[in-house]
Amino acid sequence: MKPLSVSKNIVSLSEFKARASQMLHEVQNSHHPLVITQNGKAAAVLISPTDFDALTEQARFIDAVEKGLADVQQGRVVADEDLDLEA
Incomplete structure (x- = not known):
């Protein structure tokens, strides 16, 4: 995902409604996020x-790494040698 451009990537809900098809096409092609506002606030x-x-894949990966680090900190690990014995 590319960075947000304040001048191009923030639109009001009414502007989005008027140009929804075009804006959807732009988001899909440019990979720039589009912030839609309602009453002047991001909605x-x-x-x-x-x-x-x-x-979502990145979030799942980070969650798995954090769980693994927590296991290490809590001592919930198996040495390589012991793992070989269990196989």
Whole structure:
């Protein structure tokens, strides 16, 4: 996902409604997120399905690493030699 451009990637809900098809196409092709505002405040962020998949995969990876580090800190580990004996 590419970085946000304030001048190009923040639109009001009414502008999004008027140009939804075009904006969806732009998000899918540019991979820039689109912030949609309502009453002057951020209400939603639109990203492409590819970028969403990448973000969720990254989140799952980070979660797995954090769980592994917690296991190490809690002593919930098996030495390589012991693992070979269990196989």
